[in-house]
Amino acid sequence: MPELAEAAKKTKAWACYDCGKCTATCPIARVGGSYSPRRHVLATNLGQQREIVENNTLFTCLTCSLCDRRCPAQVTYTELVRDLRELSHGHGVEPECPHGGALQSVMRMMAKGGTQQNRMGWLSQDLKTESAKGQVFYWTGCTMYYDAFFPEFQVKTLEGTRSAVRLMNKLGINPVVSPDERCCGHDLLWNGDRKSFELLAEHNVKLVANSGAELLVTSCAECLRTWKVDYEPFFGAKPPRIVHVTEYLAEHLPDLKFDTDRAAGTGPDGDGSRGPVRVTYQDPCRLGRHLGIYFAPRQLLEALPGVELSEMRRSEAAAICCAGGTWSNCDRFAKQIQVERLREARATGAQVLVTACPKCQVHFRCAMKDPNLGGEIEIEMRDVVELVDQAVGQK
Amino acid sequence: MTTGAKRPKRQTAKRTPPKAPPPWDPSIVVFACNWCSYAGADTAGVSRIQHQPHFRMIRVMCSGRIQPGFVLRAFEKGADGVLVSGCHFGDCHYIFGNERAVEQFEKTKEVVKLLGLEEGRLRLEWISAAEGVRFAQVINEFTDQVRTLGPSPWNGKRQQSVGRAAGQRPTTES
Numbered sequence: 001m002p003e004l005a006e007a008a009k010k011t012k013a014w015a016c017y018d019c020g021k022c023t024a025t026c027p028i029a030r031v032g033g034s035y036s037p038r039r040h041v042l043a044t045n046l047g048q049q050r051e052i053v054e055n056n057t058l059f060t061c062l063t064c065s066l067c068d069r070r071c072p073a074q075v076t077y078t079e080l081v082r083d084l085r086e087l088s089h090g091h092g093v094e095p096e097c098p099h100g101g102a103l104q105s106v107m108r109m110m111a112k113g114g115t116q117q118n119r120m121g122w123l124s125q126d127l128k129t130e131s132a133k134g135q136v137f138y139w140t141g142c143t144m145y146y147d148a149f150f151p152e153f154q155v156k157t158l159e160g161t162r163s164a165v166r167l168m169n170k171l172g173i174n175p176v177v178s179p180d181e182r183c184c185g186h187d188l189l190w191n192g193d194r195k196s197f198e199l200l201a202e203h204n205v206k207l208v209a210n211s212g213a214e215l216l217v218t219s220c221a222e223c224l225r226t227w228k229v230d231y232e233p234f235f236g237a238k239p240p241r242i243v244h245v246t247e248y249l250a251e252h253l254p255d256l257k258f259d260t261d262r263a264a265g266t267g268p269d270g271d272g273s274r275g276p277v278r279v280t281y282q283d284p285c286r287l288g289r290h291l292g293i294y295f296a297p298r299q300l301l302e303a304l305p306g307v308e309l310s311e312m313r314r315s316e317a318a319a320i321c322c323a324g325g326t327w328s329n330c331d332r333f334a335k336q337i338q339v340e341r342l343r344e345a346r347a348t349g350a351q352v353l354v355t356a357c358p359k360c361q362v363h364f365r366c367a368m369k370d371p372n373l374g375g376e377i378e379i380e381m382r383d384v385v386e387l388v389d390q391a392v393g394q395k
Numbered sequence: 396m397t398t399g400a401k402r403p404k405r406q407t408a409k410r411t412p413p414k415a416p417p418p419w420d421p422s423i424v425v426f427a428c429n430w431c432s433y434a435g436a437d438t439a440g441v442s443r444i445q446h447q448p449h450f451r452m453i454r455v456m457c458s459g460r461i462q463p464g465f466v467l468r469a470f471e472k473g474a475d476g477v478l479v480s481g482c483h484f485g486d487c488h489y490i491f492g493n494e495r496a497v498e499q500f501e502k503t504k505e506v507v508k509l510l511g512l513e514e515g516r517l518r519l520e521w522i523s524a525a526e527g528v529r530f531a532q533v534i535n536e537f538t539d540q541v542r543t544l545g546p547s548p549w550n551g552k553r554q555q556s557v558g559r560a561a562g563q564r565p566t567t568e569s
């Protein structure tokens with residue numbers, strides 16, 4: 001199988017010496033799933049295409065990249081699984097439709113284009129943006145779709161989007177927020193649908209190039225990874241600098257004036273309770289292990305007056321992911337991972353679980369809806385940017 | 396080799412475009428629950444009530460099963476309109492299935508709006524097993540409504556120019 005041989009070369013799968021560390025590390029295997037990354041590596045090396053395609057376990061992987069970290073032979077399993085999914089996609093294999101494949105359909109429709117999306121409804125009066133040209137492009141990601149699609153979890157990912165624009169306004173920037181933005185294609189790429197991904201990538205790269213922006217800021221960890229890594233072959237002569245909103249705000253930390261009274265006095269629910277708010281931080285897998293951004297969000301949290309950061313047992317490179325990336329998998333093992341992670345967050349004594357990726361919010365909020373465990377694992381969730389916005393207040 | 400001989404003939408026949416394009420008929424997907432709306436369609440059929448035939452019906456056990464993914468995929472695959480139907484409130488065979496259907500439908504509508512698709516392409520109707528006449532009426536109304544909206548942007552017939560020119564696929568790794 002030439003594709004498999006190529007994938008083995010690209011991801012260093014050939015170097016695997018069958019130690020099984022990846023499977024031992026894998027959060028799915030750890031909660032009892034029979035998932036084995038090692039077996040996929042082995043099957044790739046042996047050229048067993050049928051085993052890989054027909055077995056249809058590829059979509060179970062969270063692509064959290066934890067195994068990549070631990071592999072002594074530096075096999076990049078996450079890259080491998082993506083290549084294998086592409087191969088399976090060619091054979092008509094799709095993920096076992098979490099949400100009935102609704103989100104994948106939405107993304108494919110965006111890829112084909114042909115309509116003018118109504119994605120700007122969230123922009124409130126006080127937010128100042130440009131619609132076509134400017135120095136800084138704010139990439140919103142698909143938070144408006146998440147909020148519309150998950151009303152039952154009270155998902156409020158748009159709050160983070162609004163906060164980001166508000167903070168940029170306070171720093172004297174009116175970012176470009178384009179009505180023609182389309183899904184970055186992250187999930188389709190990781191589901192193996194490269195063709196649709198390419199359509200999206202070409203459209204988006206052109207859109208940002210035409211805006212003349214030199215800097216692209218995004219709040220979504222997945223969009224960031226896609227822009228930084230996966231869009232590279234699509235860039236023209238002068239690609240913009242691409243940063244996560246936490247990096248951007250950390251760079252401008254001296255210019256942010258915190259409203260000390262307001263920040264210290266306000267509890268997470270705005271109940272006016274005094275005393276510091278203890279928070280804990282969930283490293284999104286895309287931001288952390290995929291891109292190595294651990295420091296910027298922590299730097300922000302530590303700078304906030306009245307906010308105390310308390311780390312979870314497994315954090316930074318060892319953090320456990322929200323178990324729902326790429327919309328390709330959701331099963332009882334994913335649920336178990338989420339529940340354990342939420343327990344870990346509660347064990348820090350934190351009142352707020354802070355994250356830097358809208359998808360973490362969607363998935364943890366879903367897990368919290370468990371009718372039996374709800375009370376044990378419930379915790380307020382916010383985006384880092386929301387906290388910064390709150391701390392800056394009216395100033 | 397007979398098939399090989401036949402094939403070129405068919406292709407040439409297909410390639411010559413007709414002089415005047417025929418009047419456009421939409422393709423509509425109708426989701427119907429097994430106990431009411433599907434039976435309603437049956438009633439329309441056995442009573443020989445005339446209605447427009449441009450829809451495909453997909454039967455589900457209860458309208459509560461019709462989640463956003465069904466509808467969105469229909470649009471993705473080129474449906475010009477989607478009709479979701481079920482039993483009247485209080486009549487659902489599974490008691491509250493159609494209440495779920497409303498929740499799912501509202502969600503779907505929100506997403507369809509975000510996508511910029513006309514709201515008129517999506518409709519929810521309650522049709523009982525006895526309402527053959529009503530079924531025909533709803534179908535006629537909806538078909539006309541979708542016809543005035545024209546083909547959906549994802550209907551293959553309109554979508555020749557969207558595909559990207561065949562080119563090399565860029566490699567992700569250097």
Ligand code: SF4
Binds near residue numbers: 022071
């Ligand atoms: S950890 Fe690396 S070397 Fe060990 S089995 Fe997994 S891929 Fe192979």
Ligand code: SF4
Binds near residue numbers: 037077078
């Ligand atoms: S990427 Fe994460 S989920 Fe996938 S095999 Fe590795 S550790 Fe397991």
Ligand code: FES
Binds near residue numbers: 430487
């Ligand atoms: S059975 Fe008809 S709507 Fe539930």
